[in-house]
Every structure is written in C-alpha cells, then in structure tokens.
Amino acid sequence: MPVNIEQSYEVPPKVSVRNERFGGLVYRYDNRALLFLHSRPLVDFLKGLDGSKPLGTALEEFAAGRGLDDGQRRAMENALGQLEGKGIIREL
Template identity: 45%
Template sequence: MNPAVDLTVYYRLAPGVAIRPERFGGLVYRYDNRRLYFLHSHQAVEFVNSLDGSRSLQETLDDFLASREMPPSASEALVKTVVKLEQLGILTHSG
C-alpha cells in the first residue's frame, strides 16, 4: 500500500464529473475541461462510484473488498486508482 495515501480521507466524485460503465470498464468525463479518461476495470468503476464522501477511504475499501470476497491484496490497485483520479481532479475530498 502506498504510505503517502491517507486512508482516513473521505473521497467523492468532483463536481462536473460523470462515470459511464462500459464493456471494458468505464468512461470518466470532466465537464469543466471536456476531458475523457478511461478506467480499464469494472471493479475500479464500481469502487470509484462507491466513494460518496460519507465514509473514509479505508471504510469504503474494507466494505468493498468484503462484499465482493476479494483478497486484501486487491486494495493496492484500487488505492492507486484513487490517487491517480485525485491528481486528475476527478476525485475530491469531501467536507
């Protein structure tokens, strides 16, 4: 796990961002700058959509992995996705 990631942060989609599920994963669109991004995993799309700002990243991650019976090792890829999407302005901290 990336030690620089604060798992206590509450994430949500940034205003003006939409995610559309696709066969390959999902399309992420930012209306403010008209940029299109791709998520190449259905699990990543589901996880990002579950980030609603009401729970910490750790709580959301634990629930997501448990509900899908995924191994704890799957969390690393999901956290990397969160870090990248935050850098792109697709995810923001709530509160």
C-alpha cells in the same frame, strides 16, 4: 500520488462515471478530459463514492463485499491516488 485513506472523498459534480463493457469512462465537464478505466470494480467503487465514510473504510467494505484480495485492493488504492491527481475524486 498516495491517497489519504483516513479522509472522506467524493466524485465531484463536474465528473461523470459511466460503465462500459471494458470497464468504464470518466468525463470531466470542466476541462473535457476523458479517461478510460479498465477495471469494472474501480468504476463501481467510484459510482458509490459519496464521502459518507473514510476512504479506507469504504474501500475495505467494498473489497470484502466483492471478494477482492489484498493485491487488488492495493491496486485500487493506487489508482484512486492517480484519480485524485487528475481531479476525478476530491477530499472532503
């Protein structure tokens, strides 16, 4: 499911994101879903996702700051689309 990079997104209050050695855990309190993320950059991006700017802008700035290449940025964008489908991020 493609994510709309021109819209702002946030991690809703019902979702918790936690760093782990392997990447991170995401927990939804409303349905008790637990997801394992095996990408530390993705976890760090989610923890800073506050809806203050369009997703595409936030992702470009994050990728540039971390030195991620275009393929890694696209992989994160694809993962964000999947996370939106699971209710881990939501469009504002």
